[in-house]
Amino acid sequence: MTATIETAETAETAQAAETAARAALGTAAGTAAVRLSGVGKSFRGGATPVLDGIDLDVAPGEFVCLLGASGCGKSTLLNLVAGLDAPSTGSIEVPSGRAALMFQESALFPWLTAGENIELALRLRGVSGRRERRAEAERLLELVRLRGSHAKRPHQLSGGMRQRVALARALAQGGKVLLMDEPFAALDAITRDVLHEELIRLWESTGLAVLFVTHNVREAVRLGQRVVLLSSRPGRVARQWRVDIPQPRRIEDKDVADLSVEITEHLREEISRHGR
Ligand SMILES: Nc1ncnc2c1ncn2[C@@H]1O[C@H](COP(=O)(O)OP(=O)(O)O)[C@@H](O)[C@H]1O
Numbered sequence: 001m002t003a004t005i006e007t008a009e010t011a012e013t014a015q016a017a018e019t020a021a022r023a024a025l026g027t028a029a030g031t032a033a034v035r036l037s038g039v040g041k042s043f044r045g046g047a048t049p050v051l052d053g054i055d056l057d058v059a060p061g062e063f064v065c066l067l068g069a070s071g072c073g074k075s076t077l078l079n080l081v082a083g084l085d086a087p088s089t090g091s092i093e094v095p096s097g098r099a100a101l102m103f104q105e106s107a108l109f110p111w112l113t114a115g116e117n118i119e120l121a122l123r124l125r126g127v128s129g130r131r132e133r134r135a136e137a138e139r140l141l142e143l144v145r146l147r148g149s150h151a152k153r154p155h156q157l158s159g160g161m162r163q164r165v166a167l168a169r170a171l172a173q174g175g176k177v178l179l180m181d182e183p184f185a186a187l188d189a190i191t192r193d194v195l196h197e198e199l200i201r202l203w204e205s206t207g208l209a210v211l212f213v214t215h216n217v218r219e220a221v222r223l224g225q226r227v228v229l230l231s232s233r234p235g236r237v238a239r240q241w242r243v244d245i246p247q248p249r250r251i252e253d254k255d256v257a258d259l260s261v262e263i264t265e266h267l268r269e270e271i272s273r274h275g276r
C-alpha cells in the first residue's frame with residue numbers, strides 16, 4: 001500500500017534521496033510545479049537556521065502534505081514558496097508563477113461580502129469586466145458549495161464556510177499551485193472531515209498541485225499522495241512516504257490509521273530529539 005521514499009539524517013543524504021525520489025516520482029528536471037533546491041532560512045538573531053538544505057519537488061497536479069511538529073518551520077517554508085519572504089540560501093522555483101496561499105484563518109476582508117472577496121482576487125488577476133467577475137465569483141462559490149452566499153459578510157458565515165470562501169478566493173487567483181497552511185486546524189472534526197472531502201474533489205477536478213501543511217498525521221495521510229516529514233531545528237526533510245491508498249479515503253480507514261501509526265512514531269522521534 002505504501003512505501004517509504006527516503007530516509008535522510010543529513011543535508012547531503014537528503015539531497016541524494018531527493019534525487020532518487022524525483023526519479024521515482026517521474027518528475028524530470030524543469031517540469032516540477034514547485035522546486036526547492038538547497039533551501040535554508042535563518043532569521044536575524046536565531047542561533048540555528050529554521051530551515052536547512054531542503055530539496056523538494058512538487059509535481060504538477062501532485063498533492064503533497066508537509067508534516068512536522070509545531071515550530072519546525074512549516075509556515076516559514078510555505079511563506080517562502082508563496083514569495084512572501086526570501087530564502088537565506090538555495091532557490092525556489094514556481095514555474096507557473098505565483099502560488100495561492102490559504103491560512104488557518106480565512107483572512108477574508110470583513111468589510112467585503114463573500115462574493116466581493118472573490119471578485120477582488122479576480123480583479124487583481126486582471127479579469128476586467130465587472131459582470132464577468134460577478135459570474136466567475138458565482139461559479140466559484142457554487143464550486144465550493146456556497147451557492148447563494150455572494151452577499152453574505154464573513155461574520156455571517158461559519159468557520160467552515162469562511163474557509164470555503166477562502167478556497168474559492170484562492171482558486172480565483174488562477175494559479176496552478178495551491179499552498180495551504182493548516183487551513184482546517186481551527187475547525188471541528190465533522191466540518192474538517194467534510195472539507196477534506198471537498199478539497200479532494202476540487203483537487204481532482206482542477207488538477208492543481210497542492211502543498212498542504214499540517215501537524216496532524218491523520219490529516220496528512222487522509223489527503224496526501226505523499227507525506228513529507230520535516231525535522232526540527234533545523235527543519236530538514238527527515239523522511240517521505242508515498243501514500244497509495246486510493247481516494248476517497250476516510251480518516252478512520254484502517255489503511256490510513258496503520259500508516260498514521262508508523263508516521264507518528266517517526267514524528268515522535270523528531271520531537272523527542274529536541275526535548276519538546
Ligand atoms: N519572522 C520571524 N523572525 C524570527 N523568527 C521567526 C520568524 N518566523 C518564524 N520564526 C521562527 O521560526 C521557527 C519556525 O516557525 P514556523 O515556520 O511558524 O513553524 P511551524 O509553522 O512549523 O509551526 C520558530 O522557532 C519561529 O519562532
Ligand SMILES: [Mg+2]
Nearest residue numbers: 074075076181
Ligand atoms: Mg505554522
